[in-house]
Amino acid sequence: MPDKPLTVAYFTMEIGLTSSMPTFAGGLGILAADIMRSCADLAVPAACITVCWQHGYLHQHIHADGTQEYENTPWDPASVLKRLPETVKVSLEGREVTVGAWLYEIVSNGHTVPVYFLDTNLQENTPEDREITSFLYGGDLAMRIRQEAVLGIGGVRMLRALKYGEIGTYHMNEGHAAFLTLELLKEREYSDGNVRKSCAFTTHTPVKAGHDVFDYGLASRVLGDAIPWHIKKIAGEDALSMTHLAMHLSRYTCAVSRIHGQVSRRMFPGESIDAITNGVHHTTWTCPSMQSLFDRYASGWRNDPSVLERTCREFPDDDLWEAHQEAKKALLAYVNERTDQTFDVDTLTIASARRVVPYKRPELLYTNLERLKEVCGGRVQIIHSGNAHPSDPFSQEVIQRMVQRSRTLHDFVKIHYIENYNPDLAKLLVAGTDVWLNTPTRLHEASGTSGMKACVNGVLNLSTLDGWWIEGYGRDPEAGWRIGPLAEALGDAEEDRKVDAEDFYTQLQYEVIPEYYYQERRRWIRRMKRAVGLMGYFNTHRCVHEYLRKAWTPS
């Protein structure tokens, strides 16, 4: 390859390009894939550096009693990716570990964004070192350091081996990639300023405990002299914080929504943290029937999704409704194949699907079962999906309870929990439901992107005001509904929970259900158009333009 310059080398621990490549765990990887797709569409000279995880996203099977099994998704990188001849070495615990790479190409309109999957599962390595790229987020802290060294240090060396020329910005998608700065320091005579001018960083984690922090003794043992003498000045006095390292060696740091920017600035006082609100890749997440509607009435939307904002009000009501009903039928057919209940296309459908973790409060809607029965009484059907972590028994019990409730509440509201949430299933869900429900604890959802995927399909969000929905609802309150007060009005966690649950029932009873069944359909359809309109903003083309302007323009 000749001396090819890059605007951005985008480093990410995970990427979720397809359901068949389980090299991701959740939203972070899905976002990385969407941003890279937009780079390809917009012909941005970009390359992505990630890791070829043997085991990332797990396959979930749910038994009739609600207990679950999680299995590794078997996949063969050689069947999807191209093995590259280049290898590099990274020194770990004094051993020279060989790192290879696989190539995946995202091609759009003749422009290619290469995605390099780094891999230590090579003959040259010891059996232990071959395991470094086995389990995404698996293993102990020493393993995590090895993995992050392969990504950061190995990644920079791989770019050199691939003979890339000038690289405008090394982008760290979350702190996992921050060791890339150590390699750049070594290349640039340990000048912080020289490294800082080439780096940018996105933080994704609004909770302190979610940030990687390593003991200096351990880090030195694993990384040896890759750790520079002044590490404590740049990565923290007490321990090596990947977030501090990334922030202190970046000329630009951002959070992933405006509220997350505020939360991050509070969490890291004195740091300069901007915000670029996430988006989703519009053509990837729009269902086929909506795509064909947009092709007819929103000409140009594929190249420029902001067209949707200007054209959505002109969509003919019947066409929009028909396009939605088609997506709904596809989802309900999928559900009905998997349950002995019959979900029907004329019943208001609410879907709530995401990783099962406490802060997302997946059971909020079941806080008061009597109230739920009274409100829903035969007029609502609910679809859930989402994986728990295999070593998190509490979240697995949440799923079990939700499965069991589908039996006890059967006469009042149909509920089905679809097993094995993944991007393909997400596509069906975000397009085929009528309402997308999200109930995170305020200030805990950095952005969230599934609600944006719902919007582009004319599906209405019903969500607590957190992450992106503060901005979405703020731009157009007709595009859905909010649950509970604004993020600023924070009280005690249990108290908040009660208030939000009560407000959820109220919204459902007095807003959502009447609008769906008893008012003119035009009103609902008007909201659907407004939801599609939001996609003019919450797409990754806008994100990439914003990144180019704020993060990827070297100073």
Ligand SMILES: *Cc1c(COP(=O)(O)O)cnc(C)c1O
């Ligand atoms: C979009 C998506 C996510 C992220 O959605 P959230 O809004 O953060 O819940 C996670 N997993 C899959 C499979 C997705 O498609």
